[in-house]
Amino acid sequence: EPEVTQTPSHQVTQMGQEVILRCVPISNHLYFYWYRQILGQKVEFLVSFYNNEISEKSEIFDDQFSVERPDGSNFTLKIRSTKLEDSAMYFCASSVRVGLAGVETQYFGPGTRLLVL
């Protein structure tokens, strides 16, 4: 069964450094998302991406964050200058609109655990 994959599984970085988290969505999916989960807290939406542009973003997704689909398979999240509070599990998800009703199950990857020191 097709699945969303993410690399790396764990990343440790120093505060102020740039990190890039990578995702390979399911191949025929058209919508891509990033969410994060700070330890012990709810899963929070960051951004959605469709047709090579951001379609929706949360207030968390400020100028320090950016997303890109550099080729036909990868979807990346970049954090320009990491802060301690960026430490979290970052999940990539993808979905495909099915039929006229627009049923969209979002399928999640295994996550990247980011630790900022």
Added chain:
Amino acid sequence: KQEVTQIPAALSVPEGENLVLNCSFTDSAIYNLQWFRQDPGKGLTSLLLIQSSQREQTSGRLNASLDKSSGRSTLYIAASQPGDSATYLCAVRDTGFQKLVFGTGTRLLVSP
């Protein structure tokens, strides 16, 4: 602003029991509702999706119901097994938006 709440926060049952997990949301203008399972330190596995026009969905031993007008959904697990032990998350997608809004989850432990 949509808020999603799940009760109970934790549940411990013996193997074989039928159980119900609850999810409530504050804004009834939802597009769909999705139930997920999360194992410790792992990603989210989609279990069921219910469209706003539907009342319930079934998959194996799982049955999810939706009462949009009262802002509630339940996940019924029949004949629970130790392998069902995980955190169960409810998430709603509001009409006009793409993002999912998640609840805090119910941590389920099924003992042999």
